[in-house]
Amino acid sequence: MTQRWACWSGGVRGGRVLGFAIGLALLPCLVLVLPARAGDDTRSAQDSVRTPTSLPYIDEMIEAGWKKAKVVPARICSDDEFLRRAYLDLLGRIPTVEEARGFLATKAPDKRPKLVDYLLNHPDFSKDFATQWTILLIGRGRQDRMVDRTALTGWLRKQFNANRPWNEVVQDLVGASGSNKENGAVNYILAHMDGDAVPLTSRTTRLFLGQQIQCTQCHNHPTNEWKQDDFWGINAFFKGLKTEDVTKANATGLEAYDHTELHDEPTEEFSRFERRNGLMGVAFPKFLDGRKISQGTDVVRRTELAKLIADPKNDSMAKAFVNRMWGHFLGRGFVNPVDDFGPHNPPSHPELLDRLAEDFQKSNFDVKALCRWITSSKTYQLSDLRTKANEKDEGLFNVMQLKPMSPEQLFDSLITATTSHRSGVREQDQRRRDDWLRQFLFAFANDEGEETTNFQGTIPQALMMMNGELMKTALSGKPGSFLADVLASARRSRAPVNYMVDSIYLASLSRYPTARERQFAHHFLETNPDSLQVLQDLFWALLNSNEFILVH
Amino acid sequence: MWENALASGMTRRHWLGHLAATTLGIPAIQFFSSLEANAAALKKTNRSCIVLWMGGGPSHLDIWDLKPDSEKNGGPFKPIDTSASGVKISEHMPLTAKQMNHLSIIRSLDSKEGNHDRGRYVMHTGYPPNPTVVHAGFGSVCALELGEKLENFDLPHCISINSPGVGAGFLGMSYAPFVVQNPNAPIANLQPPGDVNWQRMQRRLKMLTTVEDQFIAQRKVQSASDHKAIYAKTLRMMNSKYQDAFNLKGEPDTVRDAYGRGSFGSGCLMARRLVEQGVTYVEVSLDGWDTHTNNFDALSRRLLPELDKGMSSLVADLASRGLLETTSIVWMGEFGRTPRINQNAGRDHWPRSWSVVMGGGGIKGGQIVGATDKDGVDVVDRPVGVMDLIATLSKGMGINVATQYTTPRGRPMKLVDGGAPIKELVG
Numbered sequence: 010m011t012q013r014w015a016c017w018s019g020g021v022r023g024g025r026v027l028g029f030a031i032g033l034a035l036l037p038c039l040v041l042v043l044p045a046r047a048g049d050d051t052r053s054a055q056d057s058v059r060t061p062t063s064l065p066y067i068d069e070m071i072e073a074g075w076k077k078a079k080v081v082p083a084r085i086c087s088d089d090e091f092l093r094r095a096y097l098d099l100l101g102r103i104p105t106v107e108e109a110r111g112f113l114a115t116k117a118p119d120k121r122p123k124l125v126d127y128l129l130n131h132p133d134f135s136k137d138f139a140t141q142w143t144i145l146l147i148g149r150g151r152q153d154r155m156v157d158r159t160a161l162t163g164w165l166r167k168q169f170n171a172n173r174p175w176n177e178v179v180q181d182l183v184g185a186s187g188s189n190k191e192n193g194a195v196n197y198i199l200a201h202m203d204g205d206a207v208p209l210t211s212r213t214t215r216l217f218l219g220q221q222i223q224c225t226q227c228h229n230h231p232t233n234e235w236k237q238d239d240f241w242g243i244n245a246f247f248k249g250l251k252t253e254d255v256t257k258a259n260a261t262g263l264e265a266y267d268h269t270e271l272h273d274e275p276t277e278e279f280s281r282f283e284r285r286n287g288l289m290g291v292a293f294p295k296f297l298d299g300r301k302i303s304q305g306t307d308v309v310r311r312t313e314l315a316k317l318i319a320d321p322k323n324d325s326m327a328k329a330f331v332n333r334m335w336g337h338f339l340g341r342g343f344v345n346p347v348d349d350f351g352p353h354n355p356p357s358h359p360e361l362l363d364r365l366a367e368d369f370q371k372s373n374f375d376v377k378a379l380c381r382w383i384t385s386s387k388t389y390q391l392s393d394l395r396t397k398a399n400e401k402d403e404g405l406f407n408v409m410q411l412k413p414m415s416p417e418q419l420f421d422s423l424i425t426a427t428t429s430h431r432s433g434v435r436e437q438d439q440r441r442r443d444d445w446l447r448q449f450l451f452a453f454a455n456d457e458g459e460e461t462t463n464f465q466g467t468i469p470q471a472l473m474m475m476n477g478e479l480m481k482t483a484l485s486g487k488p489g490s491f492l493a494d495v496l497a498s499a500r501r502s503r504a505p506v507n508y509m510v511d512s513i514y515l516a517s518l519s520r521y522p523t524a525r526e527r528q529f530a531h532h533f534l535e536t537n538p539d540s541l542q543v544l545q546d547l548f549w550a551l552l553n554s555n556e557f558i559l560v561h
Numbered sequence: 562m563w564e565n566a567l568a569s570g571m572t573r574r575h576w577l578g579h580l581a582a583t584t585l586g587i588p589a590i591q592f593f594s595s596l597e598a599n600a601a602a603l604k605k606t607n608r609s610c611i612v613l614w615m616g617g618g619p620s621h622l623d624i625w626d627l628k629p630d631s632e633k634n635g636g637p638f639k640p641i642d643t644s645a646s647g648v649k650i651s652e653h654m655p656l657t658a659k660q661m662n663h664l665s666i667i668r669s670l671d672s673k674e675g676n677h678d679r680g681r682y683v684m685h686t687g688y689p690p691n692p693t694v695v696h697a698g699f700g701s702v703c704a705l706e707l708g709e710k711l712e713n714f715d716l717p718h719c720i721s722i723n724s725p726g727v728g729a730g731f732l733g734m735s736y737a738p739f740v741v742q743n744p745n746a747p748i749a750n751l752q753p754p755g756d757v758n759w760q761r762m763q764r765r766l767k768m769l770t771t772v773e774d775q776f777i778a779q780r781k782v783q784s785a786s787d788h789k790a791i792y793a794k795t796l797r798m799m800n801s802k803y804q805d806a807f808n809l810k811g812e813p814d815t816v817r818d819a820y821g822r823g824s825f826g827s828g829c830l831m832a833r834r835l836v837e838q839g840v841t842y843v844e845v846s847l848d849g850w851d852t853h854t855n856n857f858d859a860l861s862r863r864l865l866p867e868l869d870k871g872m873s874s875l876v877a878d879l880a881s882r883g884l885l886e887t888t889s890i891v892w893m894g895e896f897g898r899t900p901r902i903n904q905n906a907g908r909d910h911w912p913r914s915w916s917v918v919m920g921g922g923g924i925k926g927g928q929i930v931g932a933t934d935k936d937g938v939d940v941v942d943r944p945v946g947v948m949d950l951i952a953t954l955s956k957g958m959g960i961n962v963a964t965q966y967t968t969p970r971g972r973p974m975k976l977v978d979g980g981a982p983i984k985e986l987v988g
Contacts, residue, residue: 221693346970394779411785467734468717471795472750481754529771533764546761550768555788556776 060372062122063385070361071388074405083408086392088113089520090561091121095384096519097414097560098338099128101137102421106515113521125384129377132170138376139165140417141337145216146182147200149450155254155269156200157189164193174374175330176319179217184315188255190268198271198311199252205280206247214243217318219329219350220297241280242295246314248280249273275306297325321374325350327366331379332356335365338383340410340560357404393561412560416449417442419558420479426516426552427483427491445479474553484548486541491516492548496541506534509544517551607711608887608922608958609836610703612844613829613872615894616724617851618680620908621916622900622937623860624651626668631936634900637857645927653865656873662927663876663885664892664920665986669931669940672896672947675910677851680895685727687951687977694968698727699951700842701736702976706960708841715797716806716840722828723846731968735791738844741807744827748807751799766796806834816878821870829871833878836888847871850894854905879921889922889957891950900937914940917950923957924986948980956982 075082086094092112096104104112112124128134143162168178185194201209214220222240251274257267280292293304294313302313318326329348336342343356356362365382372378383389393409414422420442428438449470474480486492495512499505510530514522522530533543551557622628627640627649640649643661650658650666657664674680674689683689686696697705700719708718717739719729729736741748753762769792777785798804809817809830820826828845835843847868852859872892879885897915898908914933920926931943955962955976964976 349970411780467737468739468791468795468798469749471791472748472799475792475795475799476750476753526771529768533768542761543764546765547768549765550772553769553792554772554776555785556772558788559785561780 060375060378061368062378062381064365064368064382066364067361067382067386068388070358070364071386071406074358075407078405080405080407081396083392083394083396085387085390086409088120090392091390092124093519094409094560095121095124095128097418097422098384099125099137099380100131100133101140101415101418102133102425103517103519105425106512109515109519121390122381122385125381129380135166135170137421138169139163142169144417146197146212149446153199154266155189155252156196157193157268158196160190160193161196162193169376172375172377175369175376176321176323176326176374179326180315180319183213183217183318184312186270186272186311188268188270195269195271198250199269202247202250202252206244206250209247210240210244213318214297215348217329218297218323218325219332219344219348220325221349221351222297237282237284237290238292238295239297241282241290241292243297243314245278245280245292245294246310248278248294249276249310273309273311275309277304277306279304321370324366324370327370327374328362330374331365331369332362334376334379335362335383338380338389339406340412341404341406409561414558414560416446418560420445420449422557423479423483423552427548441479449473475549480549480552483552484545486545492541492544495544506531509534509540510547513544513548513551517548518554518556607839607841608707608889609840609884610700610842610889610891610922610954610958611832611836611875612700612842613868613875613890613892614724614726614844614846615850615868615892616681616846616848617894618677618896618898618910619850619864619894620852620856620860621897622908623857624654624865625666625916625918626933626937627651628900628935628937631900634902634936634938636902638861648927648929651865653861654869654873656869657876660873660876660880663880664890664918664926665924665928665930666916666918667930667945667950667983668916668933669943670897670915670917670945670947670950671940672912672915675896675912677895680910680912682727683947684893684895686730687948687980694970694972694974695728695730696974697730697732697736697966698738699954700726700738700844701729701732702955702960702964703842703958704729704736705732706964707958711839711841714803714839715794715801716803716835716838717798718841720835720840720842721844721846722831723824724844724848726844726846731966731974738842741828741831744807744809744824744831745822751804751807753799803838806838806840807831809834816874819870820874821867823867825867826871826874829875833875833882833884836879836884837882845871852898853903853907853909856898856902856907858906876920885921887922889924889954890918890920891954892918893950914938919950919953919986923959924953925988928985930983930985945983946980948977949983950980952977952980952982953987956987 072082089109092109093103096102096108112120117123139162142165143158147156147158147161165178168181181194182197185192185198187195189195189199198209201212211222214222222243251272253270253272255267255270256264259265282290282292284290293301294310295301296314296317300317302308302310317323320326329350332342332344332350333347336345336347343358343362344350344354350356365379368382369375369379388406389409391407391409393411395408424438424442484492486496495509498512499508502508507527510522510527513530514520514526530543530547533547534540537543622634623636623638627638628635629640639652641652641655641658642648643650643658645661645664648661648666650661672680672683674683679690682696685698685700687699688696698719700721704718708714711718719736719738720741721738722741722744725740726738728734728738757765773785773789773792777789805811809827812830816830817827820830825845825847832843832845847864849859849864876885876890879888879890896910896912899911900908902908914937931945932941933939934941952962955964960976962977962982966974966976968974
């Protein structure tokens with residue numbers, strides 16, 4: 010990995026980089042090498058050799074769609090667009106000033122796939138994907154005391170960091186048992202088992218199989234093939250769930266709650282439900298494809314369900330994940346909503362979805378490989394800028410979607426932008442993030458992690474962004490702050506004004522200012538004696554802008 | 562920061578004036594383009610709704626439907642006469658008793674949900690929770706159906722005081738409640754930090770407008786301009802002349818004392834001020850009703866005096882200002898409480914036969930709808946469901962009861978599903 014990153018500095022040579030930037034541009038080599046410990050990856054070297062890094066058919070099939078519909082694609086995005094997009098999609102935050110300078114300065118022709126490799130091995134990758142999946146699995150809201158959110162996130166982080174095959178992760182989440190503190194995966198089941206495991210039934214099929222069978226809890230699906238029996242057939246797998254709170258003597262010697270144990274008792278119980286005609290129905294464990302398991306106490310039902318869902322031959326699990334990831338990167342899945350597959354909702358590119366799912370299966374469910382395939386495609390690298398020719402969005406992926414940042418992305422990006430002179434995320438940032446998110450999300454009753462919680466704006470959110478404590482701290486000019494650092498470095502630079510303006514733009518928008526923007530900022534700096542105030546105001550404006558808050 | 566502005570000879574109101582005067586012709590003013598003109602055009606013809614939310618589930622039998630003749634369930638409270646003939650309520654609500662000619666009691670509600678979250682959900686939306694769709698709170702429906710039709714109104718249409726209430730569900734975030742966490746404190750972040758005077762704010766907005774406009778011009782996409790729209794809305798609120806509705810400082814002491822100075826009384830007063838300015842829906846919460854133990858002490862010492870002051874002052878105040886005709890008032894919570902008094906002198910959750918109170922805004926006062934039996938257990942007359950309440954309120958406020966929405970996933974969703982307006986109240 011170290012060698013690979015040598016290319017970064019190589020690219021800097023002879024670039025049109027201002028003198029002061031060269032030193033900074035070299036920095037990434039030092040910073041970037043550290044997290045790239047490929048050794049965490051549990052996959053064998055052989056696996057990696059066999060798994061391709063890109064799949065040319067993605068673009069071929071997408072382009073075929075354009076030709077057929079006679080639509081024109083947007084241009085390929087510029088380096089700064091790619092940089093910002095890749096950081097937000099893979100690390101859940103924007104790049105730091107140094108990271109941005111380093112990438113923009115290098116001329117290496119393969120710098121985009123290299124950036125993706127770097128990001129996939131960055132600690133923030135597993136951190137961000139663990140955050141995303143925690144929200145998908147248990148939502149954002151407060152949970153019962155027996156749900157250990159931190160343990161779940163920590164467990165997920167380990168899986169993404171090790172690039173565990175996705176089907177194994179799923180099998181663990183559905184089948185986990187034991188202490189929710191020791192085995193974080195247990196918390197998924199704990200969060201949804203109330204109410205006869207009805208929420209658990211619907212969430213499990215929705216998340217891992219892309220099947221929305223929850224309507225069939227009460228009636229047969231009006232437009233697709235699911236029947237009430239399908240819902241309750243899955244529900245019956247959860248019949249043996251048992252929990253036990255374990256207490257432990259705490260520091261003062263008192264017995265206090267310590268953790269919850271989850272296990273399954275062998276059972277012969279069936280699920281009962283009321284049919285529309287008022288008659289009672291009963292269901293024994295039956296998987297969606299009709300497969301049944303023993304009705305006796307010789308099997309642990311949930312273990313069997315986990316195996317059925319995670320079966321490498323199970324297409325719907327692979328497709329559900331591929332589609333979700335495609336939606337994550339492209340702003341829209343082949344199937345939308347990304348978790349609602351079925352004849353009532355056909356995919357936009359069925360053959361591409363099938364092939365991707367097949368290759369995902371062949372790769373032994375290699376999550377990072379899937380990220381590489383998608384991000385290396387031309388389709389992912391299209392600009393979001395529309396021209397007359399592609400003004401209309403036909404759902405053919407001929408132009409990149411604008412995606413609003415999630416609240417988590419927004420916070421992490423604000424922190425990155427305003428402390429990018431420091432390295433690493435500090436412990437206290439994590440606590441601030443929790444406090445800030447609580448306030449930011451206060452107005453929402455919906456914790457389902459749906460897109461409605463993204464910043465499309467409420468007044469209290471805009472007020473927080475404009476006048477809130479975090480912004481105030483971010484704009485501080487106190488010694489040690491980002492702006493104080495910029496001012497100090499500018500004084501040492503040959504072109505102080507350019508340096509200041511560039512830094513502010515790179516920190517917030519991950520790009521250099523245009524000539525017009527530079528001129529505009531110069532005007533303010535030259536006509537005002539207090540440079541710090543002007544920088545604060547410019548920084549405020551950029552951090553509050555739509556360009557900052559949208560992933561483009 | 563408010564003080565800073567004053568010290569520098571500048572009030573918030575001036576702020577906008579200066580901004581408008583000094584930035585005419587430059588981009589920043591575009592943030593305010595729709596602000597000019599007829600801010601005063603808003604008249605009191607608009608309808609409003611104030612919900613008094615009793616968080617935890619109020620013990621209706623000790624407030625609105627006393628059972629002095631029930632040996633086991635009656636409890637210690639005595640009924641008293643009210644300004645409505647034949648209507649009796651709890652002795653601990655003497656001030657509200659004088660306003661009962663404006664209010665009607667529905668004593669036969671079956672809301673079916675006995676869990677706090679589910680009860681809150683069903684009472685706000687009319688629907689039980691459903692994993693496939695998040696329904697819209699009635700406040701958000703009001704914001705969409707009535708608030709959005711007001712021109713140049715620069716406060717949020719749906720406001721929730723003391724608790725977040727229920728969100729806009731499938732209607733989308735722009736109809737979600739604006740939450741006032743504490744009515745006795747200034748609205749969080751409503752003013753820029755002290756060191757940012759109007760000149761700097763003007764510069765910030767000028768810079769912001771430049772970035773925003775460039776981004777929008779390049780994209781021409783809804784989400785890019787939506788962002789600018791919400792910022793414009795926020796800035797209008799920061800500069801709104803109606804903003805003072807959130808500030809109770811100017812209210813005379815006698816009024817503050819009459820409403821009560823706790824978060825509920827102050828919330829009620831704020832609700833009156835907001836409705837007066839044209840806000841469509843305000844919800845004020847009073848928490849602490851989950852009285853599984855010591856129900857009677859909690860009610861007589863703490864909850865009822867606070868409720869009585871706030872509620873009675875609100876109704877009287879609205880009536881004397883001529884606002885009651887256009888303002889519907891609802892008193893409710895997640896559910897009622899059990900007729901049976903438990904071993905801890907408490908009452909437990911009870912959605913099967915309980916009471917809510919409505920009045921104002923086209924809803925007849927002084928009425929009793931429905932009845933429970935001698936022990937308060939079963940409904941013996943005129944059963945009412947939650948959808949009937951939504952229908953009644955909608956009708957009273959002039960919202961079409963047959964309104965139907967389509968969720969983002971394409972599912973049709975009726976505002977009122979399987980309910981009808983209560984004829985005795987909105988006949």
